[in-house]
Amino acid sequence: MTAAEAPCPEGTGPGPSGSQAGKGRRWLLFALGALVFFGLTNFSLGFIAEKSAGDPGASVKAAMILWLGTGLLGVGGAVFLLFSGRGFSGLSGSSALLLPVAAGLTLALGMLLLKASLAANPLAKGPIVAITSSNSLVVALLALVFVGEKLSPWQWAAFMTIVAGIVMVSLGGADGRFEMVGYALAAMLLFGLTNFFLKLAGARGCDSLAAAVVLWLSVGVCGLLACASYWLARSRWPGLEHSGLGWLALLAGVFLGLGMLGIKKAVTRGPAGPAAAVSGSNAILVSLLDLGLLGHWLSPLKLAGMLAAVAGIVMLALARPLAKGRDS
Numbered sequence: 001m002t003a004a005e006a007p008c009p010e011g012t013g014p015g016p017s018g019s020q021a022g023k024g025r026r027w028l029l030f031a032l033g034a035l036v037f038f039g040l041t042n043f044s045l046g047f048i049a050e051k052s053a054g055d056p057g058a059s060v061k062a063a064m065i066l067w068l069g070t071g072l073l074g075v076g077g078a079v080f081l082l083f084s085g086r087g088f089s090g091l092s093g094s095s096a097l098l099l100p101v102a103a104g105l106t107l108a109l110g111m112l113l114l115k116a117s118l119a120a121n122p123l124a125k126g127p128i129v130a131i132t133s134s135n136s137l138v139v140a141l142l143a144l145v146f147v148g149e150k151l152s153p154w155q156w157a158a159f160m161t162i163v164a165g166i167v168m169v170s171l172g173g174a175d176g177r178f179e180m181v182g183y184a185l186a187a188m189l190l191f192g193l194t195n196f197f198l199k200l201a202g203a204r205g206c207d208s209l210a211a212a213v214v215l216w217l218s219v220g221v222c223g224l225l226a227c228a229s230y231w232l233a234r235s236r237w238p239g240l241e242h243s244g245l246g247w248l249a250l251l252a253g254v255f256l257g258l259g260m261l262g263i264k265k266a267v268t269r270g271p272a273g274p275a276a277a278v279s280g281s282n283a284i285l286v287s288l289l290d291l292g293l294l295g296h297w298l299s300p301l302k303l304a305g306m307l308a309a310v311a312g313i314v315m316l317a318l319a320r321p322l323a324k325g326r327d328s
Helices: 018-024 027-051 058-084 094-120 122-133 135-147 153-171 181-203 208-234 243-269 272-280 283-294 300-318
Strands: none
Touching (some): 027 243, 058 094, 058 243, 094 122, 094 181, 094 208, 094 243, 122 135, 122 153, 135 153, 135 181, 153 272, 153 283, 153 300, 181 243, 243 272
């Protein structure tokens, strides 16, 4: 059975004509949902870092607790699948199971590297986020090479507009030296692999919810191993300065898991690169929450980047994909 014939409930989106074109753009709604959840995740982690100024390892410990939160979501999802009678039948074959497991591992490691780079040089937050958020370029390239997914010129224009907007928003808050380029680039590649693995899983007919639950559990296992290692080294479990921040990190893990479900549906139904770019625009939501809740003013560059990213998303909503004949 080929990827095109695989029984994938979400599909990869119909052709560009008539009502089918509108139906084929539903992936954008899931990408926007992922944007919201990823924005809540990143804002929560940024809030924890800001309120834990006396703890230089807060970002790394928050990442460990975040993994546990995602794992708890996975346990709840697994219970739901089992008691609903659906089970994990939506994952056809061992190779289909390995893809969401691999996505969970790369996601967990990418989050750790991101938080480690931010902890090492908090003043370089803007450039670091700009690099890691550009993982959509990696996703688009991998999808083109391995899945044969092509974009129309208008989609490429919208895609690059969003990426430019993300970079402008991130650089708008840049301050200080930027030294952690290696960690940031590694995190970008890992996030790109995560989203590509989910795209490949969708192309092979993996049910989105079942794949997301496996990913959540995979991240949770990373959290258990990390916390156990921390306990062996320090004789205590990782904890933040205030218990409320620990609960917030756990909640951020739930937000991250829900965002990954949204991006799984988005990259399955639509183009992987643009879907990852839309979800990567969560820097807009983070900036707005920073303004409303923490009083961090928006620089002109941030505002320009937000407008560019929104314009790119609107362009994607209006863009027509390549006709099937041109994409074959």
